[in-house]
Amino acid sequence: MLRIWASFLLWPLCAGAQPLAPEVLLLSRIKRHMEQVLGRQPNYTCQETIERSRRTAKAKRFQLVDALHLEVAVVEGKELFSWPGEREFKDRDLRELAPSGMIGNGSFALHARAVFLSNTPMIAYNGEEALNGRAAARYDFSVPQYRSGYQIKIGDAKGITGYKGSFWSDLETLDLLQLHIEAIEIPPHLPLRGTTDTMRYERVPIGESTFLLPQSSEMVIDEFDGAQSRNSIRFSRCRQYSGESTLSFAEVPEGETSPVPLPEAINLPAGLLIEIALGTRVKFPGSAIGDEIEASVVRNVKRKGIVNVPKGAVLKGNIALLERRKDTRGQERVLVAIQWREISFDGKSGPFEGQLENGGAIPVNEFSSRGVYQRPTQAELNMLPHRDVFYVRKDTLDLPRGLPLILRTLSAESSGAKKP
16 A cells, blocks of 8 residues: 655745746646645545456466456545445455455555655656647656555565656646556565556546546556566546445435435354355356355245245345466366355345355256366365355356355354444
């Protein structure tokens, strides 16, 4: 996460002082403009789509590894993340949502704030350029490692790097058009040769006004063996919200300010075996980590003659893992994991904590899942990022609606789950 150094710059105005160069005056105007732009932005949220791909040193093209859908919010200048459909944003490490692969934050809001709302970067004019048909002023900047808060994490390794880069501002409106960041002074324990992040900005309508927001970003990591990992990011569906610590996605009638009441909570005992059928088709390529998933309970779940979960109850969750990867024998597989988070029936809802039982799909009827859906060995599970991973023994994937799964409920206390 980028930590922002804050300070203030006072231009000396004294008798006999030499007039400032035009590029210095332009930079002052750009910074004042961006301070106003960033300062008047409301708390807002956007959907973030990340396509992660990789290529080896010998390959010419990137190959898609996986894709993610997240909700990202800026609250008082801070980036918060959630799965689509979650009831609240949380201040958490992105690794909780995407434990494997390359992931990073800062593209949405923090990089621009570090450049324009502090005087830490050393900035130099680099001429005028045409960018997407618009006349722009280019400025280059750098921040040494000892003054930087730019943190990079690769697996369990993390460290602070310096950074340098450039930004392009529209000569007419002074709006930021593009921001490029490149890591420098990389600590030797980080297993990468270099990293770049390029963000493109546009005016986006939110409510009755327009605001300058990032629309896309491309982050590339160069590895020591010549391979590259790339994250292509798009931001969409941006909207304003209000609230103290949580964000509700429910529509609020005009003029109504009170929060939408939540249904009565469900609390399930641990150890129930629940057979469900997928209600959402999952494809790869096509679906993405973070996509919302629904399923329905196939039959009544009883304990001591009492129905704890009725047939037709609805489970909601998100794809937690959807990735093409070779297994220990070098065969292409698609890894799948679904994180179930909520159950509802009879007008009530509550958190759902469950674990995949019997390794995944039930080998019955037309699905013929035996030999197609395969649970990793315990040794493999210890190296995988999710407890409920199962393999699909192909390099593509299509989980149909109606695919049966069996879950075993866990206690909310043991898993740390919180009521929505």
